[in-house]
Amino acid sequence: MVGSIFGVESMAARLSGQERYRQRIERALAKGLSKSAARGHAKVGEKTASGAALKSDNRLAEGFARVASGESLSTVARELGVARERLRRSIGERGDYVRHGKRYTFRPRVQNDFPLYSNGQSIRVFVDDENAARLGAYMAAVGKFLGSGRLEILEPHINHGVTDVRGKFYPFETDPDTLYELRAKGRPQFHQLYRNTN
Secondary structure (H helix, E strand, O other), X not given: OHHHHHHHHHHHHHHHHHHHHHHHHHHXXXXXXXXXXXXXXXXXXXXOOOOOEOOOOHHHHHHHHHHHOOOOHHHHHHHHOXXXXXXXHHHHOOEEEEEEOOXXXXXXXXXXXXEXXXXXXXXXEEEOHHHHHHHHHHXXXXXXXXXXXXXXXXXXXXXXXXXXXXXXEEEOOOOHHHHHHHHHHOOOOHHHHHOEOO
8 A cells, every 4th residue: 555655656756747847848949949958958059948058168179279289188188177088089070190209299180271351360271171161151251241241141150260270269250341451451362262282
């Protein structure tokens, strides 16, 4: 008898928990959140139930930059509080380790030399294929904006940018006046966007 009472109570608790979970999901979806965010597992860049957006782990970007500049992967991982294998995987997505004597150095798998408008300047950056595609889309949008004056063309690129092969982030320049000034100083030719230095 006692067992059956406990069984009924635990079943009621389970149903109550399931109902609360279902209601939470419904509320989150009603706010426009994705299903993953509604379940409490928002993807990078998605809004969470609390209203904040998840950001990628800056420690991995810093670790990549430090190892790429010659520091020991084990030391960097320990100092940043990141699992050594996690940092190794993150770096492995961007290039290869090359042994020189007792030390390992990092060599980016692909280096694309591209012009970029960033922080009010016209610069050139070395990026991997993924960032090259993003940069190319941005520069193409800039060209369309400069030819039409339509601000909405720049909107998808506001608060975005690219990370170079050394791990440094460059925000896209999206201020209209600054872009016109940079064009007046000398606009990169479109074919330069696809020059590969390898």
